[in-house]
Amino acid sequence: MSGAFVEVEDLVKRFNVSKPWLNRVLERLPEQTLTAVSGVSFEIEKGQTFALVGESGSGKSTVAKMVIGLLNPTDGTIRIDGRSTSDAAEATALRRRMQMIFQDPYASLNPRWRIDKIISEPIRVFGLLSDEAAIDRRVGELLELVGLDARDAVKYPHEFSGGQRQRLCIARALSSNPEFLVCDEPTSALDVSVQAQILNLMRDLQDELGLTYLFISHNLAVVRYMANRIGVLYLGGLVEISDTKELFTAPAHPYTRMLLDAVPSVAQVGRVRQPVQGEIPNPINPPSGCVFHPRCPFANDRCKAEVPALKVHDGRSIACHAVDEGRLPIGAEAAAA
Amino acid sequence: MTEALLQVRDLVVEFPTRHALLRAIDEVSFDVHRGEVLGLVGESGAGKSITGAAIIGLLEPPGRIASGSVTLAGERIDGLPLEQMRKIRGKKIAMIFQDPLTSLNPLYSIGRQLVETITTHLDMTDAQARARAVSLLEDVGIPAAADRLDAYPHEFSGGMRQRVVIALALAAEPELIIADEPTTALDVSVQAQVITLLKKLCAERGTAVILVTHDMGVIAETANRVAVMYSGRIAEIGPVEDVVHKPQHPYTVGLMGAIPDLEQEGDRLAQIKGSMPRLDRLPEGCAFNPRCPHAFAPCCEAKPGLYEVGASLAACFLHDPARASDAQLEAAQ
Numbered sequence: 001m002s003g004a005f006v007e008v009e010d011l012v013k014r015f016n017v018s019k020p021w022l023n024r025v026l027e028r029l030p031e032q033t034l035t036a037v038s039g040v041s042f043e044i045e046k047g048q049t050f051a052l053v054g055e056s057g058s059g060k061s062t063v064a065k066m067v068i069g070l071l072n073p074t075d076g077t078i079r080i081d082g083r084s085t086s087d088a089a090e091a092t093a094l095r096r097r098m099q100m101i102f103q104d105p106y107a108s109l110n111p112r113w114r115i116d117k118i119i120s121e122p123i124r125v126f127g128l129l130s131d132e133a134a135i136d137r138r139v140g141e142l143l144e145l146v147g148l149d150a151r152d153a154v155k156y157p158h159e160f161s162g163g164q165r166q167r168l169c170i171a172r173a174l175s176s177n178p179e180f181l182v183c184d185e186p187t188s189a190l191d192v193s194v195q196a197q198i199l200n201l202m203r204d205l206q207d208e209l210g211l212t213y214l215f216i217s218h219n220l221a222v223v224r225y226m227a228n229r230i231g232v233l234y235l236g237g238l239v240e241i242s243d244t245k246e247l248f249t250a251p252a253h254p255y256t257r258m259l260l261d262a263v264p265s266v267a268q269v270g271r272v273r274q275p276v277q278g279e280i281p282n283p284i285n286p287p288s289g290c291v292f293h294p295r296c297p298f299a300n301d302r303c304k305a306e307v308p309a310l311k312v313h314d315g316r317s318i319a320c321h322a323v324d325e326g327r328l329p330i331g332a333e334a335a336a337a
Numbered sequence: 338m339t340e341a342l343l344q345v346r347d348l349v350v351e352f353p354t355r356h357a358l359l360r361a362i363d364e365v366s367f368d369v370h371r372g373e374v375l376g377l378v379g380e381s382g383a384g385k386s387i388t389g390a391a392i393i394g395l396l397e398p399p400g401r402i403a404s405g406s407v408t409l410a411g412e413r414i415d416g417l418p419l420e421q422m423r424k425i426r427g428k429k430i431a432m433i434f435q436d437p438l439t440s441l442n443p444l445y446s447i448g449r450q451l452v453e454t455i456t457t458h459l460d461m462t463d464a465q466a467r468a469r470a471v472s473l474l475e476d477v478g479i480p481a482a483a484d485r486l487d488a489y490p491h492e493f494s495g496g497m498r499q500r501v502v503i504a505l506a507l508a509a510e511p512e513l514i515i516a517d518e519p520t521t522a523l524d525v526s527v528q529a530q531v532i533t534l535l536k537k538l539c540a541e542r543g544t545a546v547i548l549v550t551h552d553m554g555v556i557a558e559t560a561n562r563v564a565v566m567y568s569g570r571i572a573e574i575g576p577v578e579d580v581v582h583k584p585q586h587p588y589t590v591g592l593m594g595a596i597p598d599l600e601q602e603g604d605r606l607a608q609i610k611g612s613m614p615r616l617d618r619l620p621e622g623c624a625f626n627p628r629c630p631h632a633f634a635p636c637c638e639a640k641p642g643l644y645e646v647g648a649s650l651a652a653c654f655l656h657d658p659a660r661a662s663d664a665q666l667e668a669a670q
Contacts, residue, residue: 055524161612162381191380191551191613196595196606203605218524221597225606248599262529264554265599269578279494279527 004043005212006050006067006180011076013037013062017284034284036062038236039076041310044229046179049206049213051223051244053259054233057280060216061184063233067214068100068182080180096126099173103185105165109157115168116153119143122176142171147201163194167201174205184216199225220263224248232256235283235291242316252318252330254296290321298322340411341368342545343392343513348405348415350384350391350569352616359616361387361400363569363640369513372543374536376560376577378553382613383566385549389515391415392547393430394422410512428458431506435518437498441490447474447501448486451508458509473504477534496527503535507542514539517549532559553596557581565589568613568624570640575649585651587629623654635660 018024018031037059044050052060065071067078069085080098083090099122102108109118119139122128129135140150146167157165166186173181186202187195199222205211217223223230223244230247232240232255240253251257278295281287290308293299302321310317311324322328350362362384369375377385390396392407394417407415414425426432434440442450451470455461461469467486474482477500490498499519506514519535520528536559539546548560556563557577564574565586573586584590594607611628614620620627626636635641635654643650644657654660 055526163612192553193380193592193595193609194612196597196608197610199597200606200608219597220525221599224599225597258526260599262525263599264529264532264552264558266553266557266581266593266596267598269557269581277530279496280524 005046005081006044006214007077007079008043008063008067009041009077009079011037011040011063011066011078012074013059013066013071014074032284035286036236036283037066037073040231040233040236040238041076042231042238042241044212044214046212047206047210048228049215049226051215051217051227051230052233053217053220053223053230055218055259055280057235057283058233059236060218060233062236064100064182064184064214064216068098069095070100096122096128096176097178098180098182099176099178101166101169101173101181101183101186104189105162105169106189108169109165111157113156114153115139115143115155115157118157118168119153119172119175122172126176128176138175142175145174145205146171147197161194162190163197166190166194166198170198170201170205174209179210180212180214182214182216185218186215187222188217188219195222202226220248220260221265232259235280235286237291237319238310238317239292239319240317241310246316250330252313252316252323252328253292253320254298254322254328255292258295290319296322298328300327342371342410343369343547344406344408345388345392346406346408348388348391348407349403350387350396350400351403352400354399354617357617360403361569361616362391364405365566365569365571366405367564367571367574369545369547371512371545372540373562374539374546374548374560376556376563377547377549377566378551378556378563379566380551380613382568382616384569385551385566386517387569388566389432389517389547389549393426393432393515395426395432424458427454427511428509429511430513430515431509431511433499433502433506433514433516433519435521437495437502437522438490440502441498441505443490446487446489447493451486451501451505454505454508469508470504473507474501476507476538477501477504478530479504495523496530499523499527499531500534503531503538507538507544510542511544513545513547515547515549518551519548520555521550521552528555535559553581553592565592568619569616570624571643571650571652572625573649573651573653574643575647575651579647579649583647585646585649585656586625586653587631587655588625589651591628623652631655633663635663 013036014033015036017034019029040063052063054060066073078085080094083094085091085094116139119142120135123135129138139153143150143152148167187198215226227244229243231238234255240256251260287294289305290303293303308319308321310319323330346366348362348365352359352361365388379385391402402415406413448470452466455466455469471482479485479500520531550556560577563577563580565572567588573580573589584593591609597606609628614624622637622639623641626632641652641654643652646656
């Protein structure tokens, strides 16, 4: 499908994690690279939310940073509204149209700056308004948009609680009138009652301003509430991309099934279960074949040898030999079996 | 019913500061029975961790227990001299902290840490203690336990480290384990393993557990009873089934509605307006009254005690038989 607002194709990020040169020479060690993201592709339609979920070390934040331009991809292309971010001239033009919301609202606001200076920084950097009175008015509007008071502009970050700080971060992100927001775990530092406020606010703003979100989270319940489409990452690769409803009602990939089963839920008081064994492997020495095979109950010899590609099954993409061969039924087939 | 293992009565913990005397825990009372898992939930600043620290005598100065009592198996343990408390800590009450990397000493092998704990509390030779350490590591599911005994904490993954911490906590067969956010630093798939393990081991040994967490899902699957804390007081305490599915206190109702759930479609989340008040700016009366949709006259005047509702207790005047009719009247107007 072409014409999606955000198109990410075969994104790869490798980090060099070798020891210093002298150690390598003395100890006769080769260079070591860590593949944090390997060939990730997805598209986001305008006005939609695409979520990336995965456990720590799955590469979700690395993808977010590459999309926003905080990290340079080793390989692959990112196009936003048809323009490639690897082209320097186009990237500058795109800057204003995309913003990021970070996880920790305590670390992402400068404690020595007043709120009006923090929120107006993008306006000044991009030269959107030059009249001081107009800037002040705009800051007041933004504060009210995120549920704060225009008079809060003269305060400092320490005078706000965690939830209010995240509102400030959202106001700052919105100040350059962006169309696309990358949100990296925006609520995982917040308490549940405050998390609900921020998630509701983000959805209201999306409806009001037609924003497109790339939403990164490890919390599946939050993702279900926010996203239209979800990509599940495991050890740097996408294992499944599905519409939210399908992913939760009929997860296809064995990892997605495991992840959904592992989430403790208030609806299941006193549930007894058999958790899947093992942990996410070290990305410096990933397993051969399908990287999930050591933990997968459906793995066979082919899974150990051959890397599965993402293949489309009924509008969802799944990277699994078992699903591909029909050993593991999905969706309606699973219900019939 | 037999006497509870742990009885906490009217516990008050205060932190004197330059500006004011802050009450972090305000008249908290609860019991923990043998073999029971009591969940303590609340948002940050509710006082759940301080409650755990006060019981095991690890309050950071200047914090102190100002009044109330903590009784373990019929013996008062609050305000004991340091030496006596050290004998109880680790032996009768053990603690599991949130971050397994900082609760293990990075310079000692895990075997040495286990042996040290075992020989401190139990009358064993080093060889016996080593054998016990191996069997403990096997119990918590560490493969090739005998070989891993001389490994250092950095050689283990996060989930494995938390298993080692659980083995340490179980080393002296304590009667009570206080687990403070034991799975918060772990990924969901590993969290499921650790919770299942903790539940199984404690059930086998009849160890009581106080599980401190902010994650209602973890509580729902693990605890027998749950106490919901708000601003240093217990808002509601009762069997986990009742608190989760039939919450009585308006705060618990709000909290339950605010949790996005896997089972539900993406409707709008219920939200509680505002956030928890700071300890130096507590409102008069019930600390929840500025955020409460049902607040009526007495809520701003007095702190509600715990009233019986079904099998639970809720600290809310809505459930005070003497005042309930007033609340209905006010709601009708």
